[in-house]
Amino acid sequence: MAATDYKFRLKDSIIGLQFLFVAFGALVLVPILTGLDPNVALFTAGIGTLAFQCINRKKVPPIFLASSFAFIAPIMYGVQTWGLPGTLSGLIAAGLFYVLISFLVRLRRADWLHYILPPVVVGPVIITIGLILAPVAVNMAMGKTGDGSVELVPLRQAMSISLLSLMVTIVVILKGRGMFKLLPVLCGIVAGYTLSVVLGVVDFAAVSSAPLFALPAFTAPEFNLEAILYMLPIAIAPAVEHLGDILAISSATKENYLEKPGLKNTLLGDGVATCLAASMGGPPNTTYSEVTGAVKITQAFNPAIMTWAALFAILLAFVAKLGGLLATIPVPVIGGVLILLFGIIASIGIQTIADHKVDYNDSRNLIISSVILVSAIGGMSLDLGFVSLSGIGLGAICGIALNLVLPRTQPKKDEA
Numbered sequence: 001m002a003a004t005d006y007k008f009r010l011k012d013s014i015i016g017l018q019f020l021f022v023a024f025g026a027l028v029l030v031p032i033l034t035g036l037d038p039n040v041a042l043f044t045a046g047i048g049t050l051a052f053q054c055i056n057r058k059k060v061p062p063i064f065l066a067s068s069f070a071f072i073a074p075i076m077y078g079v080q081t082w083g084l085p086g087t088l089s090g091l092i093a094a095g096l097f098y099v100l101i102s103f104l105v106r107l108r109r110a111d112w113l114h115y116i117l118p119p120v121v122v123g124p125v126i127i128t129i130g131l132i133l134a135p136v137a138v139n140m141a142m143g144k145t146g147d148g149s150v151e152l153v154p155l156r157q158a159m160s161i162s163l164l165s166l167m168v169t170i171v172v173i174l175k176g177r178g179m180f181k182l183l184p185v186l187c188g189i190v191a192g193y194t195l196s197v198v199l200g201v202v203d204f205a206a207v208s209s210a211p212l213f214a215l216p217a218f219t220a221p222e223f224n225l226e227a228i229l230y231m232l233p234i235a236i237a238p239a240v241e242h243l244g245d246i247l248a249i250s251s252a253t254k255e256n257y258l259e260k261p262g263l264k265n266t267l268l269g270d271g272v273a274t275c276l277a278a279s280m281g282g283p284p285n286t287t288y289s290e291v292t293g294a295v296k297i298t299q300a301f302n303p304a305i306m307t308w309a310a311l312f313a314i315l316l317a318f319v320a321k322l323g324g325l326l327a328t329i330p331v332p333v334i335g336g337v338l339i340l341l342f343g344i345i346a347s348i349g350i351q352t353i354a355d356h357k358v359d360y361n362d363s364r365n366l367i368i369s370s371v372i373l374v375s376a377i378g379g380m381s382l383d384l385g386f387v388s389l390s391g392i393g394l395g396a397i398c399g400i401a402l403n404l405v406l407p408r409t410q411p412k413k414d415e416a
Helices: 011-033 038-055 069-108 111-116 119-131 136-140 155-175 180-181 184-199 205-209 226-233 237-253 260-277 289-298 304-316 319-324 331-355 361-379 389-404
Strands: 065-067 286-287 381-383 388-392
Touching: 011 038, 011 065, 011 069, 011 184, 011 286, 011 289, 011 331, 038 065, 038 286, 038 289, 038 304, 038 319, 065 260, 065 304, 069 119, 069 226, 069 260, 069 331, 069 389, 111 289, 111 389, 119 226, 119 237, 119 331, 119 361, 119 389, 136 155, 155 180, 155 331, 180 184, 184 331, 205 319, 226 389, 237 260, 237 286, 237 289, 260 286, 331 388, 361 389, 388 389
Parallel strands: none
Antiparallel strands: 065 286, 381 388
16 A cells, blocks of 8 residues: 555554644634634534545545635634624635636636636735735734724733744744744744733633533524625635645645546535535635645655544534633734734735746736735725625735736737
8 A cells, every 4th residue: 555545543643633733723823813713613624624535535635624824814804894604604605616616627627727817816815815904913912902992911011922922933933943843823822822921911711711621612604795705706815825735745745636636626625624614603724734744744644644633623622621721812922923924925925926927017917916906905895786895805806807808918029
């Protein structure tokens, strides 16, 4: 049997727990930042990973699916605007978008994606995802609520905590070795949380009042057309990112997962996992690159190890004390990390533009990027009567439309 064949063995359970630990920091950070329930996120990460494996059972890639960072800002905006149930309907639509793309790839291959969603559209959209809620990160780093209306932690203490969280995260990214390099966000949160305890700004009431075991706080979605139209364009970025993740795990294992099970099936698995997560109140799922990095380091290519990671995630979801402990993390700890995370997301958009050598001497590219950036970050809103479009969603739609209708610049002929 090949090293990448599926072999479910008890002896691999500890390795599976280790991989869950690698994913844990990012997995629970997304619900903490967005107001979702961390225990629900753990449960839906486990269920989503198992669903992904079932759909790709002919050749299972050794990857773990959990909370998507691309949706942090959109979920925060959605919960503020339409409430959690309405936002969840938009997240289900994002999952169905993946499913639709998987069927289109099945019929027409992946080339059409690059025509509809070239880097000149995808790059600026990713930039807006990172920057549109930058004020929220700054307010939280200063000890305030996301909208800045209420001070939760005194400014001097808050700045000390957020600065430590930020600096430790940066140091681990730059200097971390081995498994620590895969856990920079978790290291930053632990450092900031430790200082918060020393400064006396942590309230442990949520831990003491929580039972040891309880059902996760599942939430049912409610249909909201505005939330759906807002979330659909945002799914563009993680859908394109999915291709990179599958290429990464293929490179790590020396298996061509683009051929078998194929992008059509991996995208379908990602979409189904996201729909399942959102239907229960969890964040959208995505393939985790940090776990792929751990796979490469440990050479643990058996996909059944991810089954163990998923099972442990499901079991941990019922530990209510864990959710209570995570709820005690002060806002400056999260704010310090968010400053870097939102900036990194925006920088990935810039990197997308740079890597694909988008020519901004071409007026067409300049127009598309400009309209996306200003309409999204500026908060433009378009009321169509039955629905209102704004922010990232409106910016992405404008970019896609301009890319399709603006005449393409003809390459200049060499002068004689």
